[in-house]
Amino acid sequence: GAVVSQHPSWVICKSGTSVKIECRSLDFQATTMFWYRQFPKQSLMLMATSNEGSKATYEQGVEKDKFLINHASLTLSTLTVTSAHPEDSSFYICSARVLAGGIVGDNEQFFGPGTRLTVL
Amino acid sequence: AQSVAQPEDQVNVAEGNPLTVKCTYSVSGNPYLFWYVQYPNRGLQFLLKYITGDNLVKGSYGFEAEFNKSQTSFHLKKPSALVSDSALYFCAVRSPSGTYKYIFGTGTRLKVLA
Numbered sequence: 001g002a003v004v005s006q007h008p009s010w011v012i013c014k015s016g017t018s019v020k021i022e023c024r025s026l027d028f029q030a031t032t033m034f035w036y037r038q039f040p041k042q043s044l045m046l047m048a049t050s051n052e053g054s055k056a057t058y059e060q061g062v063e064k065d066k067f068l069i070n071h072a073s074l075t076l077s078t079l080t081v082t083s084a085h086p087e088d089s090s091f092y093i094c095s096a097r098v099l100a101g102g103i104v105g106d107n108e109q110f111f112g113p114g115t116r117l118t119v120l
Numbered sequence: 121a122q123s124v125a126q127p128e129d130q131v132n133v134a135e136g137n138p139l140t141v142k143c144t145y146s147v148s149g150n151p152y153l154f155w156y157v158q159y160p161n162r163g164l165q166f167l168l169k170y171i172t173g174d175n176l177v178k179g180s181y182g183f184e185a186e187f188n189k190s191q192t193s194f195h196l197k198k199p200s201a202l203v204s205d206s207a208l209y210f211c212a213v214r215s216p217s218g219t220y221k222y223i224f225g226t227g228t229r230l231k232v233l234a
Contacts, residue, residue: 006163049219111163114163
């Protein structure tokens with residue numbers, strides 16, 4: 001149990017276009033989802049915290065108008081990279097926190113497989 | 121401010137030998153500590169966590185980690201490495217209260233040589 005999916009797994013787009021990435025908790029409800037960005041050979045940098053039914057909380061230095069986050073239901077959060085540029089190319093990973101701080105198999109937060117975005 | 125340090129970019133170990141991947145942390149209060157593993161182009165898989173209790177935590181795939189409060193360390197260990205353990209390992213910390221935000225270390229690439 002406790003599977004998180006991301007769609008698409010990879011995407012290539014032209015500079016200036018917008019790309020939407022979906023993060024779904026498949027078999028549990030998640031009040032909170034997190035979006036991370038990972039550069040090659042580097043750690044995960046938290047971009048924003050997404051709470052169901054409310055506005056996302058962005059980390060310092062992350063442009064909220066560029067990285068639009070919507071958490072419309074307890075199982076879905078989306079990240080839209082607007083007017084993408086080559087410097088936005090990266091590996092984007094989401095994670096989902098189990099509802100009400102629950103634990104599944106001793107874990108409290110589950111990560112999606114990631115989406116590789118390449119902007120030409 | 122919270123932080124996590126993984127001092128080694130890469131660790132090489134022969135198959136069958138014990139392995140250690142180091143992690144030190146800085147956080148106010150009692151930390152919640154985690155280890156995750158990442159395979160190429162994949163998300164993170166949970167290995168183990170420490171919240172309280174026994175300083176030696178056992179996790180998935182034969183991994184364990186030892187919490188040392190005085191040294192503010194949480195090193196990942198395995199008695200006998202497998203080639204399939206080769207991957208990128210991340211240590212993470214979060215505050216026991218608040219937002220459940222994780223702070224990750226920079227990662228250590230483990231290479232197990234046959």
